[in-house]
Amino acid sequence: MVIMSHPLDTTLGPMAPFVCQLLTELDALAIHPAAIEVDHLCYRAATLLEYLTLKGLLATHGDLLVEGMIGGRPIATYHLHQPVPHAYGSVPCIELAAPKPGRSHQAGLEHIELVVPSLDALLTAHPEVAFKTGNLNDERNPDVAVMLASGQIKFHLRTLAEVIEEEVASGAVVPVPVGYYDQA
Numbered sequence: 001m002v003i004m005s006h007p008l009d010t011t012l013g014p015m016a017p018f019v020c021q022l023l024t025e026l027d028a029l030a031i032h033p034a035a036i037e038v039d040h041l042c043y044r045a046a047t048l049l050e051y052l053t054l055k056g057l058l059a060t061h062g063d064l065l066v067e068g069m070i071g072g073r074p075i076a077t078y079h080l081h082q083p084v085p086h087a088y089g090s091v092p093c094i095e096l097a098a099p100k101p102g103r104s105h106q107a108g109l110e111h112i113e114l115v116v117p118s119l120d121a122l123l124t125a126h127p128e129v130a131f132k133t134g135n136l137n138d139e140r141n142p143d144v145a146v147m148l149a150s151g152q153i154k155f156h157l158r159t160l161a162e163v164i165e166e167e168v169a170s171g172a173v174v175p176v177p178v179g180y181y182d183q184a
Helices: 015-028 048-059 119-125 160-170
Strands: 037-044 062-070 073-086 089-097 108-115 143-148 151-156
Touching: 015 037, 015 073, 015 108, 015 143, 015 151, 037 073, 037 160, 048 062, 048 073, 048 089, 062 089, 062 160, 073 160, 089 160, 119 143
Parallel strands: 037 089, 108 151
Antiparallel strands: 037 108, 062 073, 073 089, 143 151
16 A cells, blocks of 8 residues: 655654554454545644644644634634545545644544534444444534544544635634633
8 A cells, every 4th residue: 555645644653554553443343444534634732832833733734624612612713725645535624723722632632523414314324333423413514423443433424624714604612711821
């Protein structure tokens, strides 16, 4: 297999191998990644200063789709000018998550998210897989997830870009509070 690289690999870590490793682990569960669209990957910053630094870097490699408060901390999503190539296709977007206040996080690539036609069909076809289903009934963007040795994979019905477009249009994005970054 040819190892594919991306200009952000030196900063964020080798993204294509991260994606391919997770998809290989997924394939071992008989969930075949060739039939699944990899929507985006997520990098979690360990500190607010790292988050701000990476926001600046990512702005030179992609277009900011949105930044807002999710789960008590800022998350910024970028549509990359150069998608991340991998063995099954490419990843068009990256999500950058700031650390949650009062919690310690390790910096690094954390998870990928995939788009599937039906979450119910996925669950029914793979009863042996220990999916996390806590967000299955989310009204805006339901998901299920599976923890693997290399990280987490979340499954959604729509792309993150579609969800962001809807949230921006409806005013559902929670802005980062004024002064939030002063603590960096």
